[in-house]
Amino acid sequence: MAAASDEGMSPHPATGHLPGTALAMVGIDKHFGEVLANASVDFSARWGEVHALLGENGAGKSTLMSILAGLYRPDNGQLLVDGQPVVLHSPKDAIKHGIGMVYQHYRLVPSQTVTENMLLGLPGAPLRLDTRRAARDIEELSERYQLRVDPYRPVWQLSVGEQQRVEILKALHRGARILILDEPTAVLTPQEADALMRTIRHIASEGRTVIFISHKLEEVRSVADRVTVLRAGRLVGSGLDMAEMSARDLARLMVGTDLPGRIRPRPRASGAPRLTLRRLCALDDRGLQALRSVDLTIHAGEIVGVAGVAGNGQRELAQVLTGMRKPASGQVFLDDIDVTGAGARQMALAGVAHIPEDRLGEGLVGNLPLLDSALMKSYYQPPISSGPFLNLKSAVQFTRGLIARFNVAGATPRTIARLLSGGQLQRFLLAREMSMQPRAIVAVHPTRGLDVAATHTVQEWLMSCSGEGCALLLISEDLDELLQLSDRVAVLYEGSIVAAVDREEADRERIGLMMIGSYQPDQVAV
Amino acid sequence: MNGELLISICVAAIASGTSILLPALGEILAERSGVLNLGVEGMMLMGALFGYIADVETGNLGLALAVAILAGALLALIHAFVTITLRANQIVSGLAISLFGGGFTAFIGKPFVGSVAPAQLERIPLPGLAGIPVLGQVLFTQDPIVYGSFVLVPLMAYFIYRTRPGLSLRAVGESPATADAMGLSVISRRYLYTLAGGALAGVGGAYLSLFYTPTWIDGMTAGRGWIAVGLVVFGVWDPWRAMAGAYLFGFVDGFQLRAQALGSGIPQFFLNMLPYIFTIVVVAIASGERVQKRLGVPTALGQPYWREERT
Ligand SMILES: Nc1ncnc2c1ncn2[C@@H]1O[C@H](COP(=O)(O)OP(=O)(O)O)[C@@H](O)[C@H]1O
Ligand SMILES: [Mg+2]
Numbered sequence: 096m097a098a099a100s101d102e103g104m105s106p107h108p109a110t111g112h113l114p115g116t117a118l119a120m121v122g123i124d125k126h127f128g129e130v131l132a133n134a135s136v137d138f139s140a141r142w143g144e145v146h147a148l149l150g151e152n153g154a155g156k157s158t159l160m161s162i163l164a165g166l167y168r169p170d171n172g173q174l175l176v177d178g179q180p181v182v183l184h185s186p187k188d189a190i191k192h193g194i195g196m197v198y199q200h201y202r203l204v205p206s207q208t209v210t211e212n213m214l215l216g217l218p219g220a221p222l223r224l225d226t227r228r229a230a231r232d233i234e235e236l237s238e239r240y241q242l243r244v245d246p247y248r249p250v251w252q253l254s255v256g257e258q259q260r261v262e263i264l265k266a267l268h269r270g271a272r273i274l275i276l277d278e279p280t281a282v283l284t285p286q287e288a289d290a291l292m293r294t295i296r297h298i299a300s301e302g303r304t305v306i307f308i309s310h311k312l313e314e315v316r317s318v319a320d321r322v323t324v325l326r327a328g329r330l331v332g333s334g335l336d337m338a339e340m341s342a343r344d345l346a347r348l349m350v351g352t353d354l355p356g357r358i359r360p361r362p363r364a365s366g367a368p369r370l371t372l373r374r375l376c377a378l379d380d381r382g383l384q385a386l387r388s389v390d391l392t393i394h395a396g397e398i399v400g401v402a403g404v405a406g407n408g409q410r411e412l413a414q415v416l417t418g419m420r421k422p423a424s425g426q427v428f429l430d431d432i433d434v435t436g437a438g439a440r441q442m443a444l445a446g447v448a449h450i451p452e453d454r455l456g457e458g459l460v461g462n463l464p465l466l467d468s469a470l471m472k473s474y475y476q477p478p479i480s481s482g483p484f485l486n487l488k489s490a491v492q493f494t495r496g497l498i499a500r501f502n503v504a505g506a507t508p509r510t511i512a513r514l515l516s517g518g519q520l521q522r523f524l525l526a527r528e529m530s531m532q533p534r535a536i537v538a539v540h541p542t543r544g545l546d547v548a549a550t551h552t553v554q555e556w557l558m559s560c561s562g563e564g565c566a567l568l569l570i571s572e573d574l575d576e577l578l579q580l581s582d583r584v585a586v587l588y589e590g591s592i593v594a595a596v597d598r599e600e601a602d603r604e605r606i607g608l609m610m611i612g613s614y615q616p617d618q619v620a621v
Numbered sequence: 622m623n624g625e626l627l628i629s630i631c632v633a634a635i636a637s638g639t640s641i642l643l644p645a646l647g648e649i650l651a652e653r654s655g656v657l658n659l660g661v662e663g664m665m666l667m668g669a670l671f672g673y674i675a676d677v678e679t680g681n682l683g684l685a686l687a688v689a690i691l692a693g694a695l696l697a698l699i700h701a702f703v704t705i706t707l708r709a710n711q712i713v714s715g716l717a718i719s720l721f722g723g724g725f726t727a728f729i730g731k732p733f734v735g736s737v738a739p740a741q742l743e744r745i746p747l748p749g750l751a752g753i754p755v756l757g758q759v760l761f762t763q764d765p766i767v768y769g770s771f772v773l774v775p776l777m778a779y780f781i782y783r784t785r786p787g788l789s790l791r792a793v794g795e796s797p798a799t800a801d802a803m804g805l806s807v808i809s810r811r812y813l814y815t816l817a818g819g820a821l822a823g824v825g826g827a828y829l830s831l832f833y834t835p836t837w838i839d840g841m842t843a844g845r846g847w848i849a850v851g852l853v854v855f856g857v858w859d860p861w862r863a864m865a866g867a868y869l870f871g872f873v874d875g876f877q878l879r880a881q882a883l884g885s886g887i888p889q890f891f892l893n894m895l896p897y898i899f900t901i902v903v904v905a906i907a908s909g910e911r912v913q914k915r916l917g918v919p920t921a922l923g924q925p926y927w928r929e930e931r932t
Contacts, residue, residue, distance in 0.1 A: 127929070166802065167929055187804030202799040204792045206920070214785065215792050216803035224783050265803075 116178065117142045117273055117304040118163070118194075123172035125158055132158040133169070134328045140273070140321075145295055145305045147319035147337070149312075149349055151546040153516060155328040156308045157199060160275045163306075164196035165189030176273075187216075195271030197262040199278045199308075205251035209233065209244050209261050213268055236264055240294055255405050256287040263294070274298060275306045280314055282405055282572055285607035292318050310349070312342050324348040355551045358558055358579065366395025367430075369566030370416070370447075370535045375425035377411045385411040387590040388425065393535070393566040398557065399595070400581030401570040404610050408590040409570045410452070413539045416568065417449040418442030419457075429535060443472050448533035450541045452570075454520045461513035468512055469494040469527055493530075500526035501552060518549030525556050535566040542576060554580060574603055588612045630875040631759040638864075638871025639767050640828045644849035645856070645863040646770075646777055647821030651697075653781065653858055654814040655794040655807075655921040659715025660700050661822045662846025663722020667692040668823025669830040670726040673738060673837045676830075682740045686827055693823020694816045696722055701815040705808055708925035719846065727839035734837060742766060742832035766828050770864075777860045790814065794919030797926040807926045822846065848900050855904040857917040866900070873899045 119139040125132045132155045140146040150156045161167045163174070165183035174181050176192045183189050189196075203212050210226045213233055220229075230246035237244055242260040250258060259279060266274055276295070280288040295318055299305050309315050315322060316337060322345070324332035332348045346354045370393040379385035385408045393399045403409055414420035416427065418439040426435045429445050437445065451457035459468040470490055473479055478489040494508035501522035506515060515523070521541065528536070538557060542550040557580060561567050571577050577584055578601055585595040586609040593609045608614035644661050651658045658664075672689030676682065696718060703714045742764045750761040760771075781787040790810065792800040797807040825845070830837050848870055856862030873896040881892050 127931075164802075185804070185806070186802050187806075190804050196802070198802065200798075202796070202802040204796045204799050206795055207788070207792065211788055212799075215788060215800065216805040217785075218804075220785060222784055222786070224785055224788060 115142060116140075117176070119175040120159070120163060121173045121175070123159060123162060124170040125155075125162060125167060126170055127158075131328050133162070135172075136325065136328070136330050137333060138163075138323055138330075139334060140304045140306060142272075142304055143299055143302045144320040145299045145307055145318055146334075147315040147322040148306060148308045148325065149310065149315050149322050149332075149345060150325035151310055151349055152544050153327075153546055154310075154325040154349075156310075156325055157277055159325070160196060160277060160306065160308060161198075163189070163273075164194055164275060166196075190269055190271075193270060193272035194275070195266030195269055195273070196275040197259065197266060197277060197279060199281070201255075201258050201262055203250045203258055203261060206249060208247055208249050209253075210246045212250060212261060213246075213265055217269070232268070233264060236268055240264070240267065240297060241290070242294060255282045256284065259283070259291070267298070271303070273304045273306065275308070277308045278310070279307070280309070280311070284404060284610045285574065285603045286611070287607075288314070312345050312349075315345070316340070316342060326351055350547050354547060358551070358554050366397070366564060366566075368392045368428075369395045369397075369430060370568065371426075371428040372416075373426040373428070375412075375415065375427065376423045377408075377415050377420055378423050379411055384423075385590050386415070386422075389590075389592055391585060391592060391595065393568060395534075395564045395566055396561050397583070398561050398567040398569055398581045400577035400584045401568065401587055402574060402577050402584055402606050402610060403587035405572065407587045407610075409539070409587055411590075412587070413449075413452070413537050413568075413570055416442070416535075416537045417447060417451075440472075443531060446532070446534035448528035448531055448536045450521075450524060450528060450536065450538040452539040452543075454517065454524060455513060458524045459512045459520060461511075463512060464509045465498070465506060465512055465523060466490060466494045466508040468523075469497050469508070472527065472531060497523060497526035497530060500529070501556075517544045518546055518552075521545060521549060521553060525553065529556075529560075533560070533565055535568070536560055537568045537570075539570045540572060541569070542571070542573065574606060578603070578606075586610055626879065628755060628758055630872065630879055632762065633875035633878065634868055634871035635759065635763060635767055636833060636871070637874040638867040638869075639770050640825050640833055641845050641849050641852065641870055642770055642774075642864055642867035643766075643825035643828065644818075644822040644846055645852045645867055646773060646860055647818035647825075648850055648853045649777070649781075649856070649858050649860060649863060650790070650814040650821075651818035652853055652922055653790050653794045653919055654811045655797060655919055655924065655926070656701070656704060656811050656815045656818075657711045657715060657923045658697065658700055658815060658818055659712060659850060660696060660718030660722065661818075661849050662842055662844065663719040663725075664693040664696045664819045664822035665826035665829075665842045665846045665849075666722045666726040666840070667696050668826030669841055670730045670733075670826075670837060672823070672827030673730075673830040674733060676738050676740055677733060677736065680740045682742065682831070685740070685831060686824065689823040689827030690820045691823070693819040693821070693826065695819070697816050697819020697822070700819070701812050704925065705811045705815070708927060711923050711925075723840060730837050730839055734839070736836065738831050738835040740831075741835045742828075764832055766824070766832070774860045774864050781860070791919075794921055797921050797924075801926070801928060811926075822849075825849070844897060848897065851900065851904045854908050857908075858919065866903070869903065870896050870900045 117140050121137055123133050123136045136159055138159060148156050158167060162169045165186040165188050174183065181192055210230045210233060214220060214229050233246045242264055244257055244260050244264065279291060283291060295305050295307065307319055319337050321334050322337055322340065323334055326349060372389050372391045375386055375389040377386040401409060411420060415422050418437050418441060421436050426433060434442065434445055455461040470479055474485065479486055479493060491508050498506050503519045503523050506519060512520065541553050545553065557567060569581060581598060583595050583597055584601045584606060586593045586606055588610060593614065644665055648658060648661055668689035671692035672685045675688035676685035700714055700718050703709045704711045744762055744764050747761040751757045781790065789800065789805050793807050793810045801807050826842060829841055834841060852863050852866040855866045877892040877895045881889055
């Protein structure tokens with residue numbers, strides 16, 4: 096059911112092109128140092144279709160599309176737009192050929208308004224900034240595509256969903272005929288994701304090409320006409336008709352084997368209260384209220400998931416519980432001990448392990464060997480230290496133990512951390528945190544950016560820790576993961592916990608509404 | 622203190638302040654594009670010396686200024702190449718360039734020490750305006766470079782906040798990856814504004830050797846380049862506030878010069894220190910919190926940009 100055949104053979108009003116091949120990439124190679132991100136990959140898409148690019152994290156999807164967007168230069172290979180060979184020296188060239196990309200990390204200037212962001216680099220506009228007129232254009236465009244934004248708001252004040260709308264508008268405003276979206280649903284609420292899917296269909300129905308990058312099978316199946324699959328930088332499925340693919344076929348292509356079985360929820364544990372927060376308040380870096388009187392109790396053996404749109408206090412919550420930010424008021428208890436305001440070392444010693452959001456920023460030191468990162472939480476204790484000196488022999492032994500624990504393939508204590516993949520880093524980090532024999536764990540986006548196998552390892556580890564009586568606070572953007580692992584799901588909205596619902600009562604729709612603050616208890620019964 | 626004296630201090634304040642204002646304006650441009658230039662002191666010295674040499678050799682003031690601009694921009698080009706193209710550390714490069722500028726000009730300038738610039742900038746009272754009591758005397762009995770700076774400050778403010786190239790400039794310093802994805806060349810903009818910064822530092826230096834002092838002595842900028850860098854922070858990367866800061870320095874400088882001339886009994890070295898101490902204290906107090914919270918700082922300041930870097 097290729098969309099092109101539905102379009103008829105007349106030139107499309109929006110693009111002026113006959114339905115047919117919009118673009119082709121032939122024999123693309125791309126190295127980053129030693130890493131082969133793309134190995135002779137071919138890709139082609141037609142006008143008017145939604146074409147999914149599917150692959151695990153690290154498969155090379157973003158790299159391939161960044162080449163199409165003119166950001167990366169390929170080592171080898173050819174590009175054709177509308178059948179004509181093109182060479183892209185910079186994103187500017189790509190824009191000229193009607194290629195627009197919404198990157199996974201948005202390309203917006205936070206301090207500038209939506210309008211200013213839209214005007215940035217726009218060719219042919221007058222010298223003087225005319226924000227009024229531009230704002231009117233934006234309003235028209237956002238009306239047409241049902242992408243609501245306030246043109247006068249500075250970008251830093253926008254939610255991630257709004258920022259994404261700005262990004263899409265920006266590409267359309269620049270006349271993109273080929274629109275690339277890199278993992279666009281990763282940070283959206285379910286409702287926002289549904290709206291995005293409708294917008295994507297609308298854009299494609301105008302004859303434009305939408306390339307939709309994802310590693311989620313379900314959404315790919317729901318929106319795309321055809322799919323191309325990458326695995327470890329290589330092409331494993333090219334322009335396959337979605338109607339003929341089952342989820343299982345896709346999974347096999349993407350991972351190479353069947354997907355590991357889903358982790359089954361274990362029977363609910365109900366131990367004594369382990370981690371208790373009472374009327375906890377905290378400020379963010381700007382000095383604004385980030386947590387507003389949070390009350391939450393996590394019992395031994397319990398997993399409490401925290402859902403919420405990014406920037407609603409998740410970061411500050413994790414920081415307060417791991418001793419990296421002082422609360423403004425309120426109390427934190429671990430078992431019965433008041434640990435309010437304890438520093439990072441005290442919290443670690445008290446038994447709170449931390450799987451931070453930013454593995455190389457807060458978890459491990461990217462430029463140092465694993466050995467140093469391994470010792471960071473225990474360097475001052477025997478047998479690692481003796482007096483002011485490090486006992487290197489036992490330090491190396493300790494690090495080897497951590498590497499062996501989860502099988503961090505190919506790593507030694509001397510390996511520089513940043514050379515490892517996300518999955519390897521996370522396995523190593525888990526091993527270190529486990530060596531502290533934690534009683535509570537704060538895990539922030541623990542599977543973000545990991546491939547299927549590493550995700551499975553991490554999730555199993557979390558489950559086994561809770562099985563051993565750990566209290567677990569799991570902050571995640573992935574609603575499926577939260578619903579799968581958590582005993583209860585708490586929703587953070589503007590620094591407050593809107594509700595903490597039991598797993599049995601939690602469903603995506605309701606949690607999605609809570610995440611955007613438009614949930615009213617009496618509405619649910621519908 | 623009588624009125625006459627106060628007015629004469631204010632007139633001197635503007636002249637002294639202008640030698641800092643120009644490099645500070647240049648530094649605002651460079652830093653807004655994301656390039657921290659700590660080589661300002663060296664670039665001022667280059668402008669001061671080569672402007673002076675051109676003046677001595679040709680007696681042509683316009684040519685002398687052009688040479689000063691070139692000399693400042695030439696040193697800035699080295700900084701730009703090292704930090705933008707080679708992506709070296711901006712702080713290290715800037716410090717090295719300041720040290721180099723100091724040593725190099727001391728060496729080349731040896732034969733010129735002690736003489737007086739043959740063609741000097743003259744004060745030109747503006748007809749009509751200079752007649753306004755007090756204000757006219759202070760603002761409009763100055764030299765052409767001061768008048769130029771009166772025009773440059775509002776022009777630059779308009780450029781930065783109200784024009785599209787200004788928007789691009791801000792974007793390059795806030796989020797180069799965004800600017801690049803929008804089809805703007807980060808590299809060429811950074812080169813352009815770093816060079817413009819060097820050129821303005823060169824003019825600031827020549828202003829000292831062709832008008833304010835007017836002679837060549839090694840190290841004659843006496844740390845004014847560093848003060849200019851500080852004023853940029855104090856002024857939150859805004860031309861108007863940098864102007865206020867520069868005149869504040871100039872005022873204290875004018876005051877201490879008069880105090881020395883009138884023989885106050887306070888040791889000369891202490892008086893020489895005054896404007897610097899004053900500026901440091903004001904900058905520290907006014908910008909402490911801002912720096913801590915990084916308010917108004919171009920987000921990408923100090924960071925080299927490379928398109929294929931992992932985000
Ligand atoms: N800018 C970069 N510098 C170095 N390595 C990179 C860069 N971008 C991607 N890589 C590496 O290339 C591989 C493919 O990455 P990517 O294209 O981001 O995968 P995907 O988008 O499918 O998750 C990964 O191993 C990744 O670590
Ligand atoms: Mg990616």
